[in-house]
Amino acid sequence: MKPSANEKSGIRPLNAKRKFPRVADIDTSTFLHPVAELPAYGDKPEALWELEDVEVIGKRVRSLAYFQRGTVVARFAGTLTYEVMQHTLQVTPTTHILDTNMVGYLSHSCGPNCLLDMTRLEVLALKDIRPGEILSIDYAVTEDVLFKQFPCSCGSPECRHWVTGRREQVNPEGVAYLQHHWNRK
């Protein structure tokens, strides 16, 4: 029997009964720029992740499948805009994309399990991801300036405690927050 696209990629749906092989040795030279034959899963995204509503924080995305490090979790598309909005992602310094599907709802983590390729418009697994894990990205990787800076308690060892875009200074609220944070240590 020919292997399916999912078998080749190391991704298997949560409810799959049979064992799928895991490709143990990923060529990290293809890590940031996945090869063309890596499949996209836009055809049945509902089987691979789900959007969930959480009180106060809003929507987030939960994995329903195993994603091996380096594989494409999702491809995305959306409406281009010149404005930075709460759920937009930066494509160029002056262009932002508003995705109506899932990517605008990925959570922030300073040690995320996903990475966005804003050239190919793909969500890649930065770590091996198991079903049930919340999918996250580091907002500072794609955004020059955030819609709103915010405190972070993501729990990762690399946590910056206050998140900004990659080309902006910590704002006065953040300075006060960080001073308070470090004084408590």
Ligand SMILES: [Zn+2]
């Ligand atoms: Zn953090």
